[in-house]
Structure formats: structure tokens, C-alpha cells
Amino acid sequence: MNTEEEPEVLWTISNINMVPVIVAAIIGLIFIALFVILRKRSSARRDFLLTGLSESGKSAIFMRLLHKKFPDTYVSVKENMGEYKSGGLAGRIIDIPGHYRVRNKCFDQYKRTAKGIIFVVDSVTIQKDIRDVADALYTILSDIATVPCSFLVLCSKQDLATAKSVKVLKQLLEKEMNLVRGTRGKLEVLGENETNKATYLGKNGKDFEFSHLPQNIQFYECSAKEDQLNHLTDWLDRML
Ligand SMILES: Nc1nc2c(ncn2[C@@H]2O[C@H](COP(=O)(O)OP(=O)(O)O)[C@@H](O)[C@H]2O)c(=O)[nH]1
Numbered sequence: 001m002n003t004e005e006e007p008e009v010l011w012t013i014s015n016i017n018m019v020p021v022i023v024a025a026i027i028g029l030i031f032i033a034l035f036v037i038l039r040k041r042s043s044a045r046r047d048f049l050l051t052g053l054s055e056s057g058k059s060a061i062f063m064r065l066l067h068k069k070f071p072d073t074y075v076s077v078k079e080n081m082g083e084y085k086s087g088g089l090a091g092r093i094i095d096i097p098g099h100y101r102v103r104n105k106c107f108d109q110y111k112r113t114a115k116g117i118i119f120v121v122d123s124v125t126i127q128k129d130i131r132d133v134a135d136a137l138y139t140i141l142s143d144i145a146t147v148p149c150s151f152l153v154l155c156s157k158q159d160l161a162t163a164k165s166v167k168v169l170k171q172l173l174e175k176e177m178n179l180v181r182g183t184r185g186k187l188e189v190l191g192e193n194e195t196n197k198a199t200y201l202g203k204n205g206k207d208f209e210f211s212h213l214p215q216n217i218q219f220y221e222c223s224a225k226e227d228q229l230n231h232l233t234d235w236l237d238r239m240l
């Protein structure tokens, strides 16, 4: 009986159309390769960038976090870099200089290896600086390279009596980001060149809200002067 069935089985296999099988195998291999590349890329993101306007308190946070001291003056023309270690894990912290021209160039250099972005806002001068702060934050958030990053907006200098609370600061920022978005939208219509074209942030036809963005954004208060950085260290520890 067996000897009679064998030729039929062989005939069936040789008649199977191999083209779809090969195509499926190639597609499978491409998916595996893409998966491996993407995994490598995401694991290459291990930096935490400290950014924000000049004088917002970035270097004070950097020094307090990594060197346990509060500097009187710390002029940074170049980025400061250091290793933050916790529970056997480590991440690189990069303090980006705040001056407009250096800031963008330096930020571009590290944005593709950034896992988290800490945007420092001076809680005392926020009302005066609101347009510049919202503008800087909008630029970073609408940069496609930062979509995989987690964001922390740190409201600094909370030891000072005139510091605005995190709640007020978030409301002020959302209102201003709405205006910035309107202006940038108009620039696009007027024909900005492609490279400067900003991504539309938030939901079309709705007022700007941080909760509408794809990035995970947290808001916390801190004071480098009084060593109140526990929200920052908790956030970093979760991400290492
Ligand atoms: N009261 C107070 N002043 C701060 C604090 N952090 C920074 N400063 C002051 O704010 C100014 C700018 O700080 P700095 O860290 O150099 O800002 P950066 O330009 O963002 O790096 C300095 O005069 C600091 O002493 C803080 O937590 N509390």
C-alpha cells in the first residue's frame, strides 16, 4: 500500500507553486531585519537632555544632580556631560547651553540618541518669557526625532516666593503654545522651505493641550538650590 502512495506525494510537492512561498519567506526576513534594526536604534537612545532658555537653571540642576553642589555662577558655552547612576543602571545627562544659536546646533547633535528630554522653565520669569519658552518647546516637540522621547517639564527655582506653581505654568504654556501653533501654521501656508516646516502639534480644530501629543509629557516643580530634585530623580530612575 505504501509503495503505491509515495509517487503521488512526490508529484504533489513538485507541483506546488514555489513563488508565493519564496515571496513570503523574503517578506518575513525583511520584517525580522527591520525589527532588529529598530530595536538596536531604540536601545541606542540612552541620553537625557537638559534644555530650555538661558538662565532657566539647567546647569544648577546638572551640578546638583551629578556633583551634589549648587554653583553660584556657571557659564556654559559648551554642553556639560555626565553619567547619572542609580541602582546599577546609568544614563548620560547632557546640559545643552541655552543661548539660541548654540542651543539648536547642540540639540540637533544629541536628539537622535535622546531617550528623555528635560525642559527647564524658570518659574519666576515665565510670564515675561512666555513667548520664547513656548517657541523653544514647540520647536523641540514638533521635531520628528523627539517623538520616541519622554518629556519632563521642570518648573525650576521653586524656593523663590514669586515662583509660579506647576498648574499655573502649564496653563500659561498651553495658551501660548496655541498661539505659536497658529503663527507657525501661517508661515507654512506662506511657503516656508520644506526643512523648516513644522509638524502640526495637537488636534486640528481644538485648542492646544499637552495631553493631545504623542509624547508622554510630565510636569513637576523643583529647586536645585534647596536640593529638591526628587521628581527628577524618580522620573530618571523609571527610565533607566
Ligand atoms: N533661587 C534659585 N536660583 C537658582 C536655582 N537654580 C538656578 N538658579 C540661579 O539662576 C541663574 C541661572 O542658573 P543656571 O543654572 O546657570 O541656568 P542655565 O543658563 O539654564 O544653565 C543662576 O544665577 C543660578 O544661581 C534655584 O533652584 N533657586
Ligand SMILES: [Mg+2]
Pocket (backbone or CB within 6 Å): 058, 059, 060, 074, 075, 076, 097, 098
Ligand atoms: Mg547653563
